[in-house]
């Protein structure tokens with residue numbers, strides 16, 4: 001589903017070049033749930049952006065669902081991204097002039113619903129996703145009226161609206177208290193196990209990482225460990 005081959009990323013700042021990623025290789029299979037871990041500054045967000053085609057590697061290739069994205073023209077890339085990937089930014093990136101519900105609906109308004117045969121409008125799914133992350137009573141709120149953790153959950157709901165085969169999320173529980181973190185975990189596991197969504201989460205949270213079947217750890221732009229593990233069992237709230 002995701003093949004990362006020889007990825008390097010350098011950035012020039014002033015007169016010096018900083019090597020952020022120094023040669024990364026891994027493959028993530030369809031339906032896998034992988035946690036990417038590592039200290040702050042190790043290159044996790046940079047890597048996730050490259051997986052989504054939001055940024056270009058200095059060298060190496062990323063292949064999504066059989067298509068090498070590095071050589072795609074911008075319009076083809078945008079189309080593939082829209083159909084294939086839901087992305088949760090570390091900084092949420094909600095549209096300030098849209099309500100929570102409208103933010104979740106936005107990808108649907110822009111792309112239609114290519115992955116949902118017969119689903120005439122995305123509204124029901126948008127409300128369902130917001131409910132699943134505990135935001136029933138916040139659907140008509142604007143981002144400025146929401147806490148950081150609530151905005152984070154809206155961003156997460158938005159990533160899943162089109163039932164993308166792959167969801168990439170950067171620290172999706174970074175701002176959540178225990179109860180809301182548990183809601184988000186329920187949703188992620190449900191979507192992974194029931195809908196078969198391939199999940200790649202960047203996380204600092206060692207507990208969240210125990211629910212993944214795969215744990216990839218970065219240090220200074222390199223993979224220092226890549227292990228499969230038996231995922232911890234999670235009992236959904238209210239079950």
Ligand SMILES: Nc1ncnc2c1ncn2[C@@H]1O[C@H](COP(=O)(O)OP(=O)(O)O)[C@@H](O)[C@H]1O
Nearest residue numbers: 011013018020039040041042043044045046047
């Ligand atoms: N646009 C940029 N210009 C210069 N350095 C950057 C830029 N983006 C990230 N970096 C540097 O690259 C390293 C990795 O960053 P990042 O991928 O955000 O790490 P992480 O998400 O693991 O904290 C850090 O040292 C960061 O300062």
Ligand SMILES: [Mg+2]
Nearest residue numbers: 044045090170
């Ligand atoms: Mg980061």
